Amino acid sequence: MGAQDIEFIGYINTREFSEIHPPVGPAIDPAYVRTVANAHEAAGFDRALVAFHSTTPDSIIVATYAAAATSRLNLMIAHRPGFAAPTVAARQLATLDQFSGGRVAVHIITGGDDKEQAQDGDFLTKDERYARTSEYLDIVRQEWTSAKPFDYAGRFYTVKGASSVVRADIPVYFGGASEAAIAVAGKHADVYALWGESRAQVAEIIGRVRAAAREHGRQPRFSLSFRPILAETEEKAWARAEAIYEKGLALDVGNDGKGNAGKAEASNVGSQRLRAMAAQGDRLDKCLWTKMATLTGGRWNSTALVGTPAQVADTLADYYDLGVTTFLIRGYDPLEDALDYGRALIPLTRKLVAERAAALGVAAE
Numbered sequence: 001m002g003a004q005d006i007e008f009i010g011y012i013n014t015r016e017f018s019e020i021h022p023p024v025g026p027a028i029d030p031a032y033v034r035t036v037a038n039a040h041e042a043a044g045f046d047r048a049l050v051a052f053h054s055t056t057p058d059s060i061i062v063a064t065y066a067a068a069a070t071s072r073l074n075l076m077i078a079h080r081p082g083f084a085a086p087t088v089a090a091r092q093l094a095t096l097d098q099f100s101g102g103r104v105a106v107h108i109i110t111g112g113d114d115k116e117q118a119q120d121g122d123f124l125t126k127d128e129r130y131a132r133t134s135e136y137l138d139i140v141r142q143e144w145t146s147a148k149p150f151d152y153a154g155r156f157y158t159v160k161g162a163s164s165v166v167r168a169d170i171p172v173y174f175g176g177a178s179e180a181a182i183a184v185a186g187k188h189a190d191v192y193a194l195w196g197e198s199r200a201q202v203a204e205i206i207g208r209v210r211a212a213a214r215e216h217g218r219q220p221r222f223s224l225s226f227r228p229i230l231a232e233t234e235e236k237a238w239a240r241a242e243a244i245y246e247k248g249l250a251l252d253v254g255n256d257g258k259g260n261a262g263k264a265e266a267s268n269v270g271s272q273r274l275r276a277m278a279a280q281g282d283r284l285d286k287c288l289w290t291k292m293a294t295l296t297g298g299r300w301n302s303t304a305l306v307g308t309p310a311q312v313a314d315t316l317a318d319y320y321d322l323g324v325t326t327f328l329i330r331g332y333d334p335l336e337d338a339l340d341y342g343r344a345l346i347p348l349t350r351k352l353v354a355e356r357a358a359a360l361g362v363a364a365e
Contacts, residue, residue, distance in 0.1 A: 005325050006320065006325055006326070006327070006349065006350055006353055007046045007047060007223075007325060007326040007327070008044070008045050008046050008047075008326075008327055008329065008341075008346050008349075009045065009046065009047045009048060009049055009076055009223070009326060009327070009328040009329070010040040010043075010045040010047070010048040010049070010328075010329065010330060010338050010341075011048060011049050011051070011328070011330035011334065011338075012033060012036050012037055012040070012048045012049065012050050012062070012063075012066050012075075013032075013036070013051070013334065014027060014028045014029060014032070014033055014056070014057050014062055015027065015028070015029040015032050016029075016032060016334060016335065017334075018331075018332050018333070018334055019244075019247075019248045019251070019253040019292065019296070019302070019332060020244055020247040020248055020251065020253075020332050020333070021332075021333070021334075022251060027056070027057060028057050028062075030065065033062065033065055033066055033069065034065075034066075034069040035335065036334065036335055036338065037066040037069045037070050037073060038069060038070060039335055039338050039339055039342075040073055040338055040342075041070045041071070041072055041073040042339075042342065043338055043339055043341060043342020043343070043346065044342045044346050044347070045073065045338070045341075045342070045346070046073075046074055047073065047074035047075065047076050047105065048066070048073055048074075048075060048076065049076045049078065049107065049328060049330075050062045050063045050066065050075060050076070050077050050078060051078045052078035052079060052080050052109060053116070054116045054117070054119040054120045055119065059077050059078050059079060060077055060079070060092055060093070060096065063075045063077045063096065063104070064096055064099075067096065067099070067100040067103060067104075072103075073103070074103040074104070074105065075100070075103055075104055075105065076105045076106070076107050076173060077093065077096075077104060077105070077106050077107065078107045078109050079093075079106050079107065079108060079109070080108075080109055080110070080111055080120075081108060081110060081129075081132060081133045081136035081137070082111075082122055082124075082129065082132055082133075082136070083120055083122070085157075086135075086136045086137075086139040086140045086143065086157060086159075087139060087140075087143050087159060087162050087164070089140065090139070090140040090143035090144055090164065090168075091143065091164050091166060093106055093140075093168065093170055094143075094144055094164065094166045094167065094168035094170065095166055097168045097170055098166060098168070102169075104168075104170055105170060105171040105172075105173060105191075106170055106171075106172055106173065107173040107174070107175065107193065108133060108137065108172060108173065108174045108175070108188070108189075109175050109176075110126075110129045110130050110132075110133045110175075110176055110181065110184075111129055112126065112176070112178075112268025112269070112270065112271070113268065114126075117129070126178065126180065126268075127180045130176070130178075130180040130181055130183070130184050131155065131156070131180075132155075132156040132157075133184055134184045134187060134188065135152075135154040135155065135156050135157050136156075136157065137172065137184075137187075137188045138152065138154070139152050139157055139159060139162065141172075141188075142162070143162060143163075143164050144164070144167060144168045144169070144170065145167065145169075146162075146163065146164075148163070149161040149162060149163040150162055150163070171190045171191060172188055172189060172190045172191070173189070173190065173191040173192075173193050173223060174188060174189035174190075174191070174192055174193065175192075175193045175194070175270070176268075176269075176270070177194060177205065177268075177269040177270040177273055178268070178269040181269070182205075182208055182209055182212050183212055185209055185212060185213070185220070186209060186211075186212025186213040186214075186215060186216055186218065186220075187212075187213075187216050187218070189209070189213070189218075189220045190220060190221065191220060191221045191222065191223050191326055192206075192209045192220045192221070192222050192223065193222075193223040193224075193225065193326075193328070194222075194223070194224060194225070194270065195224075195225050195270055195273075195274060195300075195301045195303065196224060196225050196226040196227070196288070196301065196303035196304070196305070197224075197273060197274070197277055197303070198277055198280075198284050198285055198288060199285055199318060199319065199322060201273060201277060202222075202224065202319060202322055202324065203322050206222055206322060206323050206324075209222070221325050221326060222323050222324045222325065222326065223324070223325075223326035223327070223328055224319055224324045224326070224327055224328070225301045225327075225328040225329075225330075226301075226303060226304060226305050226316075226327065226328070226329055227292070227301070227302060227303065227304040227305075227329070227330060227331060227332060228304060228305050228306075228312050228329050228331065228337070228341065228345060229241045229244065229289070229304045229305070229306045229307075229331075229332070230307070230308065230309055230312060230337075230340060230341075230344065230345060231307075231308065232308065233308065234307050234308055234311065237306045237307045237308060237311075238306055238307075240306075241289055241291070241304060241306045244292070244332050245291050245292060245295065248292060248295055248296075249295060253295060253296055271297070271299055271300075274290075274293045274302070274303065275293070275294075275297065277290060277293070277303075278290035278291075278293045278294045282294075285315070285318075286307075286311070286314070286315050286318070287305050287306050287307045287311055287312065287315055288303060288304075288305060288315070289303065289304040289305070289306045290303055292304065301328075309344035309345045309348050310348060312345055313345055313348035313349040313351075313352050314352060316345075316349045317349060317352045317353050317356060320353050320356075321356070327349075329341055329345070
């Protein structure tokens with residue numbers, strides 16, 4: 001592998017919003033979407049995530065708007081199985097992929113919060129949801145690739161004579177850390193995505209996913225999500241991190257992260273893993289900072305890498321050595337941080353990984 005194999009993914013929201021920036025104004029600000037999408041393209045990101053939640057704007061439509069506002073930036077569209085027929089969703093994604101010039105990927109998020117699932121009328125258990133997701137992806141992939149009509153009969157879906165005139169080769173990213181999730185990831189994930197964890201945790205879960213994938217003759221790639229906090233010196237970076245924490249504390253981001261009251265800790269395994277890691281200390285490995293994960297109860301991606309661009313790039317290269325080739329990075333100051341990552345962090349990481357790969361190549365000779 002070389003530096004060209006690294007993929008950097010950013011984040012497109014429909015308005016300025018983060019743990020330290022309360023949402024202001026309408027839920028959809030088209031000008032902001034255009035600005036942040038173009039900023040990611042200019043900063044050298046390969047792709048940008050458009051998230052999904054049961055109360056937020058539709059991810060496919062937002063991604064369509066972002067695709068129209070850019071020319072090179074690829075999109076990763078978060079999509080929750082179970083609320084649209086898989087044949088319909090497959091054609092929607094394939095259609096956008098064609099219009100955008102092949103810039104679509106889908107991030108399958110089955111859902112780990114029973115209360116959120118209920119908002120869209122879903123009352124299956126977690127294991128049932130993952131079983132449904134597996135059937136869903138069986139059908140989606142056939143809809144994208146089958147040269148002739150096909151039938152499918154499962155527990156959750158049955159189709160007869162399904163077919164599509166629009167084909168696609170769309171990468172499937174997949175999240176979920178439970179045993180049920182990893183089993184489905186092994187069968188379907190092109191890229192397995194996890195939140196920012198310690199190197200020991202990442203190595204452990206990569207091993208489990210690879211074992212599950214081997215049963216299906218597959219070799220997925222791996223994605224890791226962080227919230228880098230950068231400054232020109234290490235001291236200033238840590239001071240900035242503490243300021244972010246204090247602002248988050250003052251804004252009470254320990255609620256559910258969507259402005260709703262209630263601080264019950266999320267029960268999904270990914271959140272449990274974050275809380276277990278945070279219990280080991282605020283600072284782990286070289287520059288992994290867990291304090292915001294403690295504040296949020298591990299409810300979403302909130303762990304940071306803190307330091308100078310060179311220090312954070314070095315840490316990302318360490319994860320690359322473990323097998324991670326995709327980094328989803330977004331800041332607590334979303335637009336400003338995206339531009340800052342493009343100026344320093346992204347090119348430094350690509351350079352460092354290329355140097356390490358070259359050194360390994362020489363050593364192997």
